[in-house]
Amino acid sequence: MSDRFERLGWKNKTFDTLNALFLLALMLTMLIPFINVLALSFSSGVASMQPDIVLWPKAFSAEGYSIVWKSLDIWRPLMNSVIVTVIGTALHVMLSSLAGYVFIYPRLPGRKIMLTFVLITMMVPQEAIMIPLYVVNKDLHLINTLTALVLSGLVSGFSILLMRSFFLNVPYEMAESAKIDGAGEFRIFLTMYMRLAAAGLATVVLFEFVGRWNMFTAPVMFINDTMKYTLQVALKAMIIDTNSNSGTYMITTNVRMAGIIISIIPLMAVYPFVQKYFMKGILLGASKE
Amino acid sequence: MKKVLLTMSTIAVAGTMILTGCGSETKGNDAANTPTNTQSNNAAANTSTGSSSNETANAPAGDMKLRILDANVGGKTPEENTQFEAEIKRLTGIEATLEKPASDYDQKVLTALSSGEKYDLIELSDLGTLATFVDQGVLTDLTDFVTKSSVLSDPTVIPTKEWDQLKDKDGKIVAVFSKFQGGTMPIVRKDWLDKLNLKEPKTLDDYYNVLKAFKEKDPDGNGKNDTYGLSTSDLYDIQGFMSSAGLKYRYVMKDGKRTIPYATEAAVPMYEWFAKLVKEGIMDPNFVTNDTGKMRNLFLTDRVGMVTYWDAWVGMFNNMRTQEDPNTKFQAEALNGIAGADGKVLLRRGDPDFWIIPANAEHPDAAKKFLEFWHTEPGITLGSLGIEKVDYSKSGDTYMLTDMGKEHNSDHGVPFWYNENVKAPFGKLPGVQAAQDIVKQNATLELSLPGWEDAEKIVKNYALKAMSGQMDAAEAVKKMHDELMSKNLIDE
Amino acid sequence: MKVLKRYGALYVMMAPVIAYFLVFAYYPLVKGLQTSFQNYRLMGDRPYVGFTNYSDVLHDSTFWDAMVNTLVIGGGILLFSFAAPLVIALSLNEVLRTWYKKIAQMILYVPHLLSWVVVGGIWIFLLSPDSGLVNMVLVHVFHRTPFNFLADASWARWIMILLATWKEMGYTCILFLAGIVSINPSLYEAARMDGATRWQQLIRVTLPQLGNTMKVVFLLNTLGILRIFDEVFVLRNPTIATKVDVLMMYTFQKGILDIKLGPASAASFFVLLLTLALTLVVRRVTRFDEV
Known part of the structure; x- marks a missing residue:
């Protein structure tokens, strides 16, 4: 990289550490809910409805995905x-x-x-x-x-x-x-x-x-x-529509979560590809220096 | 830089390919559609000439068309929906198109109607909407059709008294039922009652003791204090308890004046009762934010011993747990509401699901023919079991459900029906009959007058604050009542 | 003639956009305006009723409650979802390790990928007094009693503001980052020649150079504040409704639930007029046209 950050004194180092921690804390507020959703989507129907903080699949099962796949x-x-x-x-x-x-x-x-x-x-x-x-x-x-x-x-x-x-x-x-x-x-x-x-x-x-x-x-x-x-x-x-009164089939939490995951996978797939452009832009800028 | 350009051009090329690829696909679809379109146009032309000569619903159906918009009736998947249309054609000869929006149904109906889209049948499930539609000139008067129809006027098909629900203020029948609608009541874990040696509760104190025991005596035996006595989804539905003070939800007309019983002095001790449950941790603290799905989940996962919900769900609860584990002890049972001082029990009957024929319908005769069909055995079978050879097979008089049929739970829009002459081939799920008996005996419709949407916000706001202990019950009721009066939503 | 020769190509480039807007925005808009002056029945005749719908709305106290809620919540969101992403973008820009920057940027963006229905559902769960993560931490780490955040009227507006900020900050952050990326590197070089520290570079180069982007972001956020709907629709419940029901919720209730399309349409036009006024103010204040 450039000489922009050459003078790395202790002040700079402290700042960099704090800065990284700040971002980490923010990331955690996004990651935990997401991991929660992911873990629930891979849990079995009954386990997914137990009230717990789930960060890892309970009673691992892909039945949520197979139900979404089959019925849709x-x-x-x-x-x-x-x-x-x-x-x-x-x-x-x-x-x-x-x-x-x-x-x-x-x-x-x-x-x-x-x-x-x-x-x-x-x-x-x-x-x-x-x-x-x-x-x-x-x-x-x-x-x-x-x-x-x-x-x-x-x-x-x-x-x-x-x-x-x-x-x-x-x-x-x-x-x-x-x-x-x-x-x-x-x-x-x-x-x-x-x-x-x-x-x-x-x-x-x-x-x-x-x-x-x-x-x-x-x-x-x-x-x-x-x-x-x-x-x-x-x-x-x-x-979402779990409120229906004549609805006769049970959508357990794992099915709902699997639906959410399926709907965002394509976005997750496209995103890094697009993100490359930002990074390229940054590198382009850097190489000009 | 070169790399960027390269990637960009790759995207561009890929984009063009997809564009052209899709373009030809669309064309293909159009080509495939054209013959059918012409055909159906012809059919439409035929029907309109037919109806101009005043055909009745008994007319030959060979070239009848029908366009239906509904929320519940039909197949569960796009494929099944197509098969469903074919089955209607096979059984009635009517060429039906069934449009079943996946969500936001009310908005869809409004948009379609107000933009002049023409449907022959629309399914609705709210009596307030029905009244508004009458005011806004949407409906066809069906009195003559219903009273002259040998099927629909037969009291064994639909009890005569039931039609009152579907009359406008001048007594004209403006809609036809699509299924039998149930009601809600407290549903209890019978196996928990037995385990703790408790009897079915009858009075408010009984209920308190049972709910307290569910909270404190570890009914699920997991050694953890993680159970609640009762859960609801905001005020949905505390009717069975409010019954003990003789209070009916929504509007009640008293000597020609609009009143809301939940906003009267008599409701104060009831809100206090709930506040006590909340304070002692007997009531699920999430009741304010719960949707009914969450409430059901709590009941199904051994976290709560009592909820208030639909009669049909007693059976579904039992069925789901049995499917999960055939040896489960889980047993849901319907309870009667608490009798008031006059010995009367007040429970909630759901607004009916019903069909209307919009005033601009192009094929009202086909629609009428369909409505009659819907209440005969083949129609009921289609609405419940589903499609022959897809959802069930029939040899002689015995029905066999296919795997798909089992998955669909014998519900394609009509889980229960009025017609006494048609028996359910597989009986009812365990516990449902008892629940339905309670509904038939004690459940009545709620009255929503114009302005209820506004009044409901006020009622819920203060009632929930009182129940969750954020506000003194007497103060909450007073504020509720004053606000309703000042906005001219009640008369006294 | 000269103008056409010099700028002709530009008008041609603009033509399809103008045509599109005429058909898919202005024509429906005029139709909607017409509705607001009608007793708009679903079927049959729809007589004109002058300004009745407008005066009905203006005399409805619920409308004014909704107005106050909108201004408070919208104002909060405007402020927070401008400041938070800016801080994050600057912070990201100072991160030296590319991989960390990349990952952080990616993860911060995730909530924006999800619809409000999903995000709302997750947060209702996280904030639940029964087993939600937030309350678990309160109980076990800080030894407090569980608190029902979503059922408490005094918290309701803050929750709406903070969640909206949380969901959209990764997204707005990208706008700022893209702005930072396109800052001419020679400016930093010059600053360093003068011996500027990182902090001084930030104050002297990055922030002033981001001016354009900031104006755009602020203007875009302004356009959105009166139209908040999905978030409230998903997160509201009857105990907080009086504190959080916003203007679009009011039109939804009037139009879809009460089936009064005339007044609903009139209310939407109030929203439109108000947005127009707000935008003019923001444009004037930020001198947007001079950008």
Whole structure:
């Protein structure tokens, strides 16, 4: 690494230790509940319902997983979720970056109006427009299609603002000089900005991926066909709705926890991959020094 | 830098591949769907001409269509749901589509109705919603249909008095039952009673002694002081105990005035009784935050000796523990509520589950035909056991459940039914009959008037504070009553 | 003409986004606005009733209770979920060992991967007076009597604020980290030339350079505070409802439970207007447009 941390006196060492401990304490508040869930998911039905602090499976059993697997026929909802999440995220990032890029031009006529136009969409409570939104989807013949789910939240003011703030960190003069060399906007956008804001791009991809994967209201509202359910919808009935009065089958805690684990595995799988970009960004910065 | 670019382009390529791959898949689906769509459109056209000539529900069903939105009826998996539709077709000739949202059912119904989506049958389970739907012009008047139907007007199929539940304020029948709805009562661990040489409790003091013994005398014999006498899920459901002071939950009309008995002086000693249970550690301290699922779990795992829950669950509790261990001593038993000074017991009957035909239904005749079918033997068998060859097989008069059928517990929306002429092929689970007898004898519906949602928040807030000892019971009742009065939610 | 030539491509880039928002945000919004002026029955005619729905809402004391709860809880969340992630991001940035940094960052992010339903369920369990971990520690380590955190009205709002912060801090932290990563390294170099310590580098370089990101994060958080819903929906219970029922909970209750779509819609538009006002204030104060 650089000489940034060369002067490692005792003060620095104490600070580093305290700092590490502080982070460790925070991590524990996240880890313990998670381990708890994981341990319960691998416990047997009866054992999982005993009131204890479980940090290791009690009466180890994978029956929770097999019940989720069997009763949900999980491949189809999983595939639906993957399709909607991957395509939706790709399009979302593309469109949001485009708009984010537009907003870095301070003298663009109409910029302020367009920015307000975008900001207002962020203030609309979804509940207020749920019914009209359903009607729009119905009129476009999108009810019961995965397209409706891809289109739901296809662009968001949130991502636009984020991308804009990342693009702002790219030195403006670079674009100017490229323009003088005769490069078009699209080329500058693709070859310079998208590349240089990779860490930002990774951030938006991650956020959007998680958001889409956990998307719930849209599939509940727009999808009636059980064949087109996404994973979250299929799982929710199992994980949460324990209050039903005519419900006749028993969802023990291990089944619920297995459902939770299954629903977050894909996210856990994607995350380190995206995280690499942050790290690469950091290393890139370091190697320039 | 190069590496970054490389990875980026890989993602891009992978992305495009998935995009195109999916694109063709979607196309495939569309192609597969097209013929069916045309077919069903034709069918729809046929039916509409049919209904314009005023066909009755007895019309030939060869080309009838039906679109159903429901919460409970149908298959447990997407596959089974498709088979369920096929079975309806086989049994009635109606081409039904069954839409069974996995969750957020109420929101779904509202969105669908208000955006002009057209369903022929919708299942509901809340009488307050039914009243609102009447006000908002959603319902079809079914009085003529029901009174003229040879099936539905037969008192052995549905007792005549029961229809009162489904009438609007002008006495018109606006819905048809989908199943027989039970009620709730205290359920006790009979094996614990026996072990501690206790009798079934009758009075409030009896109950106190039994619950105290459950807490203190280690009924599960594990040597640890880890049991509770009683658990509830907030005020759900203390009716069986409040009965001893003659208090009925929700609204009670008294000389034309709206009252809430839980907010009267008479309730003070009852809240104090609960506060004593909480203070002495006899009551599960989580009762404020419990959902019913948690309450059930405590009962099933030997942590609590008494809960208040549905009649059907007496059997389910017993069945679950027996499945787990055939030699279990576990025995759940239904108890009657505590009789009040006038000797009357007040228990809660659940709001019925019922079907409505929305005013904009495109195929009301098919819907009516389905409603009649639903109360005949084949309909009941479908709603309970399930689908022939999938959930059960039948040779002669004997039914055999398949593995899937066993898993589904003979419940595809209709665990119990009204029709006395149809007998359950496998009988009832242990303990259920006794529980249902108690319900039939003592359970009555609760009255929710407009504004109950607001009133309930106030009642629960103070009642739970009094019960958990955070507030003096008399003070809580006074505040509760004053707040209800000031918001014009009660008349006295 | 000149403008078009210079900026034409930018407008083309913006066009699909504008089209999308028109169809999927503004059109439904106008429709929703229409609903708020109607006696919106589920079926049949829906007569216009002027401002009746709005005045009904304004005269409902429950609405004002919800308003107070929203401002208190939302304000708390705004403050804490801005400060906490910032501290963590700075702390992470000072960690020297890459593996530790990586792991910490990853783990802190986990709660955000879970929905509120799951997170709420876990915390209800952890805070339970009967066997929850928190109370176990209180009883065995500090010899206190168990405390029913979730059923005590005086704790309710704090719990909402702290849990929201806990869940989202790893997520906001990433925004700050991404901001830190893109700070020009030559700035640090220059600071070191001047003999700046780590602390001074933090104060003189990192914090000022994070200004843009901070503004964005603050603005984004502001937009969210009036729309808190899932958390309250999952964690509320009748004893704390009066302290934690927020505005969106009010609209949910009006619309979905009471089936009064007109007033529910009117209430949502109050939320919208309020958010608009708040955002304008924040934009003015942070001088967001000059970013």
